[in-house]
Amino acid sequence: MNLKRRHCLHVLTLSGLASLGQRSASAHGNQHGSGAARGPVAKEQKPWGIAADPGEVTRRLDIRMTDNMRFSPSHIDVREGETLGLRITNRGKVLHELVIGTRAELEAHAEMMRRFPAMEHEEPYMAHVAPRKSGEILWTFNRPGDFEFACLIPGHFEAGMRGTIRVRPRN
Numbered sequence: 001m002n003l004k005r006r007h008c009l010h011v012l013t014l015s016g017l018a019s020l021g022q023r024s025a026s027a028h029g030n031q032h033g034s035g036a037a038r039g040p041v042a043k044e045q046k047p048w049g050i051a052a053d054p055g056e057v058t059r060r061l062d063i064r065m066t067d068n069m070r071f072s073p074s075h076i077d078v079r080e081g082e083t084l085g086l087r088i089t090n091r092g093k094v095l096h097e098l099v100i101g102t103r104a105e106l107e108a109h110a111e112m113m114r115r116f117p118a119m120e121h122e123e124p125y126m127a128h129v130a131p132r133k134s135g136e137i138l139w140t141f142n143r144p145g146d147f148e149f150a151c152l153i154p155g156h157f158e159a160g161m162r163g164t165i166r167v168r169p170r171n
Contacts, residue, residue: 041124041138047102048147048165051124052138057085065129065151067092069159076149076165078141086137090129096156099126100139100149100165110150110157117154144169 041051061084064072078084088098099106113119122128127135150162 043124045142046125047143047145048100048125048167049139049141049143052083052140054085054138056083056140057138058083060085060087063088063098063163065090065092065096065098065161067094069151069156069161071098071149071151071161071163074163076163078165078167080144080167080170081140081142082167083138083140086127086139087134088127088129088137089134090131093131095128095130095153096151096161097126097128097153098135098137098149099123099152100137100147101125103148106148106150106152106157106162110152110154113152113157114154141165141167143167 041053043051059082061076063086065088066072076084086098090096099109101109125137125139127137129135144167147165147167148162149165150157
């Protein structure tokens with residue numbers, strides 16, 4: 001499938017997610033980032049990996065977000081097959097999020113967020129975190145490559161709120 005067609009399918013998928021309000025929570029409501037447990041996670045293979053269960057976590061990593069539009073750390077090294085429990089803490093005064101993906105998918109999603117800031121969506125590779133709260137992503141990085149994470153709230157991505165993930169192949 002060519003890149004343009006794939007991008008269109010991704011945009012249509014995101015548009016479809018926006019209409020699922022009764023099955024998902026608002027990406028920018030005050031209720032996000034409470035640390036409350038999510039229900040069962042739909043596991044769908046993505047280019048950057050697949051959702052994991054708590055018992056599969058082999059390493060935990062804390063990531064901090066602040067209102068200076070930065071993540072700390074901003075780079076993560078992972079070995080192919082490793083399952084991380086990412087604990088994401090918002091030390092700022094405004095809502096932030098962490099979304100994992102490829103550069104192209106994050107850019108497309110950021111554009112959708114600019115066009116539809118109240119878009120409702122929830123995926124296992126994203127965490128919306130209210131001020132002074134924490135969230136968690138459980139993820140198995142089962143594909144080698146260079147990936148990214150970002151806050152896609154309008155203005156945050158453009159301000160540089162992003163980081164990189166390098167998944168090194170198994171030897």
